[in-house]
Each structure stands twice: as C-alpha cells, then as structure tokens.
Amino acid sequence: LAGMGVIYTGLNQALEHDFGLFMSMTYLVMFIALWLIFRHLKLVVATGGVIAVGTIVCLGTYGLMGHRLNMVTVLLPTLVIVLGIADAVHFPAALLAELKETTDRRQALISGLSKILVPCLMTTLTTMVGFLALTTSPMAAIRELGIFAAVGVGSALLACTVLMSVAFLYLKDGLELPKYRGIEPFMGWCARALRQRRQLLVVVVFALVGFSAYGASQLQADTYTLGYLPDDHQVVVDHQTIESQWGHYFPVELIVRPRKSDAIPAAAVLNATEQFEREVSKRQAVSNSLSLARMYRRVLSAQSKNHVAQTPFDDQQIKSVHAQLTQSMGRLEWSPDKPGYDDNIFARLMTPDGSMLRITLIAGMASSSKIAHELDSILELAKDVYGDLATVEAAGYVPLYVQIVEYILQSQRQAFVLALALIFVLMVIWLRSIRLALISVVASALPVGMMLSVMYGLGQSLDIASATIAAIVLGVAIDDTIHFLYHWQRCEESQMNWDQSLDYTYEHAGVPAVITTALLMVGFPVLMLASVKSVFYFGLLTTVAAFAALFCDLFVLPLLLKAWPAKPSTT
Numbered sequence: 354l355a356g357m358g359v360i361y362t363g364l365n366q367a368l369e370h371d372f373g374l375f376m377s378m379t380y381l382v383m384f385i386a387l388w389l390i391f392r393h394l395k396l397v398v399a400t401g402g403v404i405a406v407g408t409i410v411c412l413g414t415y416g417l418m419g420h421r422l423n424m425v426t427v428l429l430p431t432l433v434i435v436l437g438i439a440d441a442v443h444f445p446a447a448l449l450a451e452l453k454e455t456t457d458r459r460q461a462l463i464s465g466l467s468k469i470l471v472p473c474l475m476t477t478l479t480t481m482v483g484f485l486a487l488t489t490s491p492m493a494a495i496r497e498l499g500i501f502a503a504v505g506v507g508s509a510l511l512a513c514t515v516l517m518s519v520a521f522l523y524l525k526d527g528l529e530l531p532k533y534r535g536i537e538p539f540m541g542w543c544a545r546a547l548r549q550r551r552q553l554l555v556v557v558v559f560a561l562v563g564f565s566a567y568g569a570s571q572l573q574a575d576t577y578t579l580g581y582l583p584d585d586h587q588v589v590v591d592h593q594t595i596e597s598q599w600g601h602y603f604p605v606e607l608i609v610r611p612r613k614s615d616a617i618p619a620a621a622v623l624n625a626t627e628q629f630e631r632e633v634s635k636r637q638a639v640s641n642s643l644s645l646a647r648m649y650r651r652v653l654s655a656q657s658k659n660h661v662a663q664t665p666f667d668d669q670q671i672k673s674v675h676a677q678l679t680q681s682m683g684r685l686e687w688s689p690d691k692p693g694y695d696d697n698i699f700a701r702l703m704t705p706d707g708s709m710l711r712i713t714l715i716a717g718m719a720s721s722s723k724i725a726h727e728l729d730s731i732l733e734l735a736k737d738v739y740g741d742l743a744t745v746e747a748a749g750y751v752p753l754y755v756q757i758v759e760y761i762l763q764s765q766r767q768a769f770v771l772a773l774a775l776i777f778v779l780m781v782i783w784l785r786s787i788r789l790a791l792i793s794v795v796a797s798a799l800p801v802g803m804m805l806s807v808m809y810g811l812g813q814s815l816d817i818a819s820a821t822i823a824a825i826v827l828g829v830a831i832d833d834t835i836h837f838l839y840h841w842q843r844c845e846e847s848q849m850n851w852d853q854s855l856d857y858t859y860e861h862a863g864v865p866a867v868i869t870t871a872l873l874m875v876g877f878p879v880l881m882l883a884s885v886k887s888v889f890y891f892g893l894l895t896t897v898a899a900f901a902a903l904f905c906d907l908f909v910l911p912l913l914l915k916a917w918p919a920k921p922s923t924t
Contacts, residue, residue, distance in 0.1 A: 355595045355602055357750060360578050361731070363588035367428045369885045375427070378880045379434045382406070386875055390442065390868060392531050399520035406512035407437040409504025415497070417703075424581070424885060425494040425818055431823070431892075432502050435876030436480055437509030439832060439869045440473045444517040446530060446865060460522055469512065472839045475783050476832040477510040479776050483828020487821055490764035492757075494823055499768075502825075533864060540863045543907050544855055551912070556908055561803060568806025574761040575814035577720035578754075581885050592718065601640040605728070606716040606749035607735070614708040617675050620666040623649060623743050626712065627666075629738040629745075638727050641715040645702040649674050663723045689859060689880060699762055710743075725755040728782035761820040768824035773798065776831055780838075788917060789838055796910045797831035800901035807897050818887040822894060829873070829895075830902035833866040845919045855911055866906055872900035 367797055383404065388398045411433050415426070447469035451461040484506065487499025534567045545553065582589050595602060611622050626646035633639050649666065652674050678699070714731070716724075735745035747755075773794060780790035801823050808819070838859045844854035877899065880892025 399516040405507030410508035433505035480828040486768040489767040565802025568809040575722040607712040609710040764820040772824040803901040804898040870903040
C-alpha cells in the first residue's frame with residue numbers, strides 16, 4: 354500500500370503511541386522533579402492534583418466535543434502538565450514565608466494568597482493569551498490546540514489555588530522547603546556579572562539580537578508529510594520499495610477548461626494537451642501522465658499499423674474515436690445520484706458536456722514548498738501551451754498540500770503579533786506603566802527570536818506543529834518576567850536604587866525562576882521521545898527557549914531596567 358492515505362494512517366498510529374508515552378513519561382518526570390524540589394509528600398500530591406485536574410479538564414473537554422488527536426494536539430498533555438506546574442512552585446514558598454510572620458495559619462494563608470495570586474494569575478493569563486492567539490490560524494488543528502491548552506492551563510491555576518491552600522492548612526509547623534545550595538551562589542555570580550561585566554553583557558545581548566533577527570528572517574515554512582516518520586518506519590520502507598520498482602506514484606491533478614466546450618472535445622485542445630504532456634514529461638519531477646488525448650492516441654495507434662496516428666489530431670478523427678468508445682464502453686451519462694458515471698471510460702477524463710478535461714500527472718513525493726515551486730512552473734507552461742484555447746488549474750489534494758505553507762506562515766505571524774499585543778495590554782493594565790510593559794515584551798520576545806534562529810541553524814523549517822511555537826513560547830517566556838517585574842516595581846516604589854532592586858528581585862524571584870525553568874527543561878524534552886520528527890523538534894526547541902527565557906530574565910531584563918530607569922518621584 355502507498356499514497357497519502359497510508360502515510361496519514363502511519364502518522365495516526367505513531368501519534369497514538371506518542372500520546373500514551375507523553376502522558377506517562379511527563380507525569381513520571383514531573384513527580385521526580387517535584388520530589389526533589391519540595392521533599393514533602395503532601396506538596397507533591399497537591400501539585401500532582403493540579404496537573405491531573407488540568408489535563409483531565411483539557412483532554413476531557415477536547416474529547417467530549419468530538420475532536421480526535423492529530424499531529425498538533427498530541428502536544429496538549431505535555432504542555433498542560435509542564436506549564437500547570439510552573440505556578441504551583443511559587444505557592445508553597447510564598448505561603449510558608451507568611452507563616453513566619455504569624456502563628457495564625459489561616460491568616461498566613463490569606464496574606465500569602467493576596468501576594469502570590471495576582472502575579473500567578475497574570476502568568477496564567479499571559480500563557481493563555483499565547484495559546485488563544487492561535488485561534489486566528491486558518492488551520493483547525495492549531496485553533497484546537499490554542500483553545501484547549503488555554504482551558505487546561507486556566508483549570509490548573511484554579512486547582513492550584515484550592516489544592517495548595519488545603520495542603521498548606523495541613524502542613525506541619527516548622528516545615529521549611531529544602532535549601533537549593535547551588536542556586537544562591539549562581540544568583541550571586543549573575544549579580545556580580547551584571548555589576549562588573551556589564552559592558553561585555555551588553556555586547557553579548559546585541560550579538561544575540563542580531564543572531565535572532567537574522568535566523569528568524571531566514572526561516573522558511575515547509576511540510577513534508579512522509580518526512581515526519583522515522584526512516585525505518587514501515588510506511589517509509591514501503592514507499593521506497595514502490596518507487597524503486599514502479600517509479601513515482603503521487604498524482605497531481607489538473608483541470609483543463611476549454612473556452613468552447615462540447616461533448617466531443619476540439620482537436621486543437623487535444624493537440625495542445627499532447628504538446629503540454631510532452632513538455633512536462635521532460636521534467637525530472639514528473640514521470641508519467643494520463644489524459645483524454647493520451648487515450649485517443651492509444652486507440653489511433655492500435656488502428657494504424659504504419660503509425661500515421663502520431664500526426665496531430667483532426668476533428669474527424671476525434672469524432673470517429675469518440676463514437677467507437679461510446680458504443681463499446683457505454684453512453685456518457687450524468688445524474689446527481691451517480692456523479693461518477695463509472696460505467697464509461699470517459700468518466701475519469703472529462704465531464705459530460707466537455708466543459709472540463711482532466712490531466713493526471715504522476716510525480717514524486719516531495720515537500721509542499723518543492724511541489725509549490727514545481728506546480729507554479731507547470732501551470733506557467735500550460736498557460737503558454739494552451740494560450741487562448743483553454744485555462745488550466747490545479748485540483749485535488751495538491752493545492753491543499755501547497756496551501757499549507759501559506760497557512761503555516763499566516764498562523765505564525767498572526768498568532769505571534771496578536772499574542773504580543775495582548776500581552777503588552779495586560780502588562781500595562783497590571784503594572785500601570787508603559788515603560789515596564791515595553792521592557793517586559795522586549796525581554797520576552799528575544800527568547801522567541803533566539804529559538805527560531807536555533808531552528809534555522811538546525812536546518813528545520815516551520816511546519817504544522819511548529820507553526821504554534823512562537824506564540825506559545827512568548828506566553829511562557831513572560832511568566833518569570835512577570836514575577837521579576839512584580840518585585841522590581843515594589844523596589845522602585847520604595848525608592849531603591851538599581852543595585853538594591855537587583856539584589857531584592859534576585860532574592861525573591863530568582864530562585865523560583867531557576868526552579869520553574871528547570872521544570873520546563875526536564876518536561877519539554879519528553880516530547881523528544883516522539884516518533885514523529887516535528888514533535889521531536891518542538892520538544893527540543895521549547896527546551897532551548899526555556900533556557901533563553903531564563904537568560905533574558907536574569908541579564909537582559911536588568912540591563913533594560915538600567916538603561917531605562919524610572920523617573921525620580923517628586924513626592
């Protein structure tokens with residue numbers, strides 16, 4: 354078996370396998386990571402409940418609405434699990450810190466929630482905005498990912514608030530979170546680098562901006578359905594075997610619309626069809642073709658022993674052959690209940706009234722961008738050959754396959770721009786500062802550019818799965834930025850200078866940022882276990898983006914705040 358249906362079946366089987374693997378491995382990895390972070394069973398169980406609620410609501414709603422998993426939505430469980438945990442890390446530290454100020458546990462809970470819930474709500478909203486921006490995509494699979502991932506992340510925050518509060522009320526007195534000995538020295542090193550090597554860091558940041566701008570601008574959109582599967586997959590092996598034995602088998606359908614249509618096509622149109630087929634067969638990408646002209650030529654060749662049938666068609670020959678075939682194969686009939694009229698040999702090659710003729714080119718499997726380039730060239734050739742006799746257009750699966758490239762680019766551009774604009778608006782409303790809002794989106798957009806540049810460096814193109822990646826990464830990258838700016842703004846309101854603000858923000862937001870980034874960097878690589886290549890690269894690139902986002906929060910954000918300080922208060 355071969356063809357697009359077989360390839361899609363192979364992809365579906367691979368995705369079903371990957372889905373189960375992602376669910377089990379992500380839960381296992383996150384459980385281990387949470388135990389290392391909290392070292393307390395109740396907190397681990399509460400956090401496990403958070404991601405369980407998020408995934409159950411997300412996938413349950415998805416299934417109840419009649420959707421099926423595809424190459425894009427197979428990412429849902431890992432995204433919801435990994436991102437749902439991020440906020441859960443902030444809750445215990447904030448609540449336990451309040452317990453040191455009062456012995457009343459309920460009062461400590463209320464006070465802690467008042468401080469941590471707003472920034473966590475903002476991180477969830479910005480992440481949801483990144484997902485919901487995907488609803489502007491013309492591709493249904495991408496829209497579904499955006500909607501249901503947002504549902505899952507929002508549900509995880511609600512569950513986090515309830516379950517972490519309950520767990521806090523039943524924790525033992527005097528409980529403290531483990532000391533992360535490696536993180537505090539690391540934060541100290543970052544602070545010293547900002548103070549003592551600021552100029553060098555500025556040079557590095559400008560270099561990264563240039564690198565990001567170049568790589569992102571060079572990135573192309575493409576998709577190759579067969580290429581998503583591993584080289585040793587049975588579908589790929591069968592494809593290679595069939596091509597080696599029989600040659601190309603991928604059909605490219607063309608519709609010819611004669612200017613003057615008749616049940617018996619004009620000889621001039623068929624002559625042009627023969628000329629077009631001769632010219633197009635010289636291309637390496639096309640190995641064969643099927644058309645009404647070729648069928649008529651076969652009949653005339655069988656009737657002519659001296660091969661005079663190779664001369665151009667004339668109208669009398671066409672009428673004669675048409676009459677013979679109609680008599681031997683059945684009348685050409687058309688009715689709504691039998692649109693295929695498959696009892697007649699003309700059925701696959703022309704409509705009853707002759708208004709449309711069909712040419713099927715047999716081509717090799719290729720990526721959508723290569724087929725798009727080849728198809729443009731073929732249609733240009735057809736225009737030159739047919740002239741005023743007829744128009745030629747592509748039909749069938751190929752135009753859809755080619756259109757995917759534009760859909761991918763459109764999805765990436767629209768979703769990223771919309772997410773950027775909405776996040777900026779949210780930051781202005783929350784921080785009440787255009788300055789801090791601009792700084793936040795700049796610091797969060799740079800990781801997206803760095804990730805796209807790495808993607809370009811790896812020789813990858815934007816495809817169906819990665820069409821979502823820019824908006825998603827933007828929504829994720831700004832999460833820790835929100836916590837940094839929340840504390841930094843409090844420092845500015847207290848009239849602290851840049852050095853004091855840096856130390857205070859690192860102390861209160863630095864450790865959680867490193868921990869949440871570590872969770873992302875152990876959660877997203879689970880996707881690299883995928884048998885579908887595009888999902889593998891999604892996992893790799895989101896891991897790179899998580900590291901880039903931490904770099905921007907620790908270095909780029911303070912540098913921007915140094916370069917654009919708050920105006921001194923006049924009060």
